[in-house]
Amino acid sequence: EIVLTQSPGTLSLSPGERATLSCRASQTLSSSYLAWYQQKPGQAPRLLIYGASSRATGIPDRFSGSGSGTDFTLTISRLEPEDFAVYYCQQYGSSLTFGGGTKVEIK
């Protein structure tokens, strides 16, 4: 089973700052089969990025994904108040697993 490790566990930033979230896989992911989700308290997760770098429908362009192999990154270029949430990565190249999440909180 491929294990996904997300870092940091918590990211404390101010609105307008840049957020960089990491997701590292224990094995190489074929064809960049990696997705990112955002979850706010009391809500279901929402798809942000699939295929490592493709934005889902309706997702603002301040969200971007990059990476390949075992190292992937979600970048939020300028944090808006509504972006403070928990972010999960998911791989779908070999079985289906999620990372442990990164919480982006207001500093």
Place this chain on the structure above:
Amino acid sequence: EVQLLDSGGGLVQPGGSLRLSCAASGFTFNSYAMSWVRQAPGKGLEWVSVISGSGGSTYYADSVKGRFTIYRDNSKNTLYLQMNSLRAEDTAVYYCVKAPENVVKYYYDHWGQGTLVTVSS
């Protein structure tokens, strides 16, 4: 508009059974793989099971294999999860989720609102 309405959660004793349902609308149900994903209180996401559009292929996480059964009724646009021999560690919010294609190993573009299952005596 795609809608997934999860239901069936509740309080059940260890060793008991529960059936979750997910009523789907807004898309051609039998053309998409569907899954269940759960989230224990205060914890991360865990994939539970997936079923192909026709229902002919199913897969399970090791943690639920042999105890849970996923199935679908395409005539009713409804997904189910039959959960038997429930354990305390099965306590979680269970989300019905839709894949963007009929591919069993995929990401999820739509999520239900979730239904809470609590296993406790």
